[in-house]
Amino acid sequence: MKDISLHLLDIVQNSLAAEASRVEISLKADNGGKLEILIKDNGKGIEKDILHMITDPFFTSRNTRKVGLGIPLFKASCERSGGMMHIKSEKGKGTEILATFAIDNIDRPPLGDVGETVSCLVMMTPEVEIELVITAGEEKFVFNSFEVKRQLGDVPLDNYEVITWIKEFVNENVNKMFGGVLNEITG
Amino acid sequence: MKSLAELEAIRNKAQEQINLRKNKDGMRVVVGMATCGIAAGARPVMNAFMEELKKRNIDNVVVTMTGCMGVCRLEPMAEIIDTNGKRFTYVKLTSEKVRRIVAEHIVNGKPVIEYTIGQFESKN
Numbered sequence: 068m069k070d071i072s073l074h075l076l077d078i079v080q081n082s083l084a085a086e087a088s089r090v091e092i093s094l095k096a097d098n099g100g101k102l103e104i105l106i107k108d109n110g111k112g113i114e115k116d117i118l119h120m121i122t123d124p125f126f127t128s129r130n131t132r133k134v135g136l137g138i139p140l141f142k143a144s145c146e147r148s149g150g151m152m153h154i155k156s157e158k159g160k161g162t163e164i165l166a167t168f169a170i171d172n173i174d175r176p177p178l179g180d181v182g183e184t185v186s187c188l189v190m191m192t193p194e195v196e197i198e199l200v201i202t203a204g205e206e207k208f209v210f211n212s213f214e215v216k217r218q219l220g221d222v223p224l225d226n227y228e229v230i231t232w233i234k235e236f237v238n239e240n241v242n243k244m245f246g247g248v249l250n251e252i253t254g
Numbered sequence: 255m256k257s258l259a260e261l262e263a264i265r266n267k268a269q270e271q272i273n274l275r276k277n278k279d280g281m282r283v284v285v286g287m288a289t290c291g292i293a294a295g296a297r298p299v300m301n302a303f304m305e306e307l308k309k310r311n312i313d314n315v316v317v318t319m320t321g322c323m324g325v326c327r328l329e330p331m332a333e334i335i336d337t338n339g340k341r342f343t344y345v346k347l348t349s350e351k352v353r354r355i356v357a358e359h360i361v362n363g364k365p366v367i368e369y370t371i372g373q374f375e376s377k378n
Contacts, residue, residue, distance in 0.1 A: 068293055077292045080321075131324070137289045180297075187297055190304065191287070191319045218261040222268040227308035229264055236256040 070179025071104065071168070074141045076187060078106050078164060081137060083192055085110025085162065090188075090195060094181070094241075095202040096248045101150070102168040102175070113156040121154065141166060148175035170249060177251040182238035185210065186230045193224035199237060201244045208240045271313065280314030281360055282335040288322035294329035295348070302349035303332070306356040315360060328371065334359060343371040 068074050075092060082090045087110035095103040113121065120126040122142050127135030141164075142152045149169030156162040168175045181199070188197050189212045197212040215233065216224050223229075245252045285291070285300045303317050323331050328345035334355070335341050342365050344355060351369055359365045367373050 073292050073297065076287070076297060077289050080287065084321075131322070135289075140289065140293075183297055183301055187287075187300055187319075190300075190317065214258070215261060218258055219265050219268075222265045226264070226268050227304055227313070228268060229261070230304060231308065232256065232260065232264060239256055 068140060068144065068176070070177045071144075072179030072181045072184040074144060074166075074176075075104070075106070075181070076184040077137045078141055079108075079184075079188055079197075082106065082108035082110050082162065083195060085112070087161065088195055089198070091198045091200065092185075093200040093202070094178075094245075095200075096170065096204075096245060098204065100170045102170050102249070104166045104168070105163065107161065107163045109161040112158040112160050112162055113154075114158055118154065118156055122152070138164075144168075144176060148172040150175075178241070178245065178249055180238065181241045182234040182236070185212075185237045186234035189215075189233055190225045190230050201241060203244045203248050206244060208244050210237055210240070280312075280316070281337060283315060283317045283360075284320050284333045284335070285317070286321070286323040286329055286331045287319035290322055290326035291329045291331065294326075296330040298349055299330045299332065299347045299352055302352035303356065306353055307360075310356065310361065312356075312360065325371070328374065331371075334365075336363075344369045345371045345374050 068077065079090055079092065085108065087108035089109050091107045093105040097103065121138055124134055124136055124139040127133065129135065145152055145166045145168050149172040150167035153165045154162065185197060185199055199210040201208040212224060215229070219229065242252055247253070283303050285296055285303070287296050287300070300317065300319065307315055307317070325331065325345070330347045331343060331345050332347055333341055333343050342359070344351070355366050355369065
C-alpha cells in the first residue's frame with residue numbers, strides 16, 4: 068500500500084464483511100510525535116481462538132484462497148515505522164484495531180487521500196454509518212455520514228455531487244488539522 | 255471552506271433531477287476493492303468512474319464494489335454489466351482507460367474490447 072489512507076480503505080472492508088452497521092475511524096496526532104489510528108466497528112467480532120492468527124498472512128476467513136494480506140500489511144507498515152498494532156475483539160460486539168506510527172520515522176507512509184477513502188466507503192455502503200474523527204492536540208474534527216444523510220433528506224448519500232462534496236470537505240479538514248503536524252501536509 | 259450548509263444546495267439541485275429520472279435500470283459498474291485491488295490502484299479507478307459519470311450527468315449507472323475477483327495480477331479490475339445482463343470484465347485499469355470506457359461503452363454502448371480480460375490474456 069502506498070499510503071495510510073489505502074490501508075484504511077482496506078481494513079474497513081473487514082468491518083463491512085463483518086456486517087458492521089457503524090464504523091469509526093479515528094486519526095490522532097499526539098504531542099509525543101505519534102500518529103494513532105483506531106478503527107472500531109460493531110460487526111460480528113472475531114472468535115477468541117482465531118484472534119491471534121489474523122495477523123498471519125497465511126490465515127484468512129475466506130475459503131476462496133489461502134492468504135489474507137490486509138491486516139498483515141497494515142501491521143508490517145506500522146511496525147517498520149516505529150509503531151505497533153493491537154487488535155481487540157469480542158464476539159457479537161465488534162472489533163477494534165489500533166495502529167500507531169512514529170510521525171517522524173522515515174519509513175512512515177504518507178497519510179494519503181483520506182477524503183477519497185471516506186467518500187469511497189460512503190459510496191460503496193451508504194447504509195453503514197461512517198464516522199471519522201481527527202484529533203490534533205486540543206482540536207477535534209468529526210465527520211459523520213449519517214449527519215450528512217439527515218441534511219440531505221430523500222437525496223441518496225451516494226449521489227455523485229454528495230460524494231464529491233464529502234471528499235473535499237474531509238480533505239479540507241484533514242489539511243487544516245494535520246497541516247504542519249504531519250510533514251507531508253503543509254496545511 | 256466547505257460547510258454542511260452547502261448540502262442544502264446540493265439537495266435542492268438533486269431533488270429536481272430525481273423527479274426527472276426515476277429509472278435505475280441502467281448499467282452496473284462493479285470495481286474490485288479487496289487488498290489486491292486497492293494496492294494496485296482501485297480507488298482512483300472507482301473515483302474516475304464516478305467523476306466521469308458526474309461530468310456527463312449520467313445518473314442511472316450504479317457504481318459498486320466487490321471483493322477479490324480472483325485474478326489479482328490483473329487488478330485494478332472492473333466489471334460492467336449492461337442492461338441485458340451481459341458482463342464485460344476490464345483489467346489493468348487506469349483513470350485514462352476508465353474515461354474511454356465510460357465514453358465508448360457506457361455512453362455509446364460499444365465495449366472497449368482491447369481492455370477486456372480475454373483480449374489482454376491472449377496478447378500477454
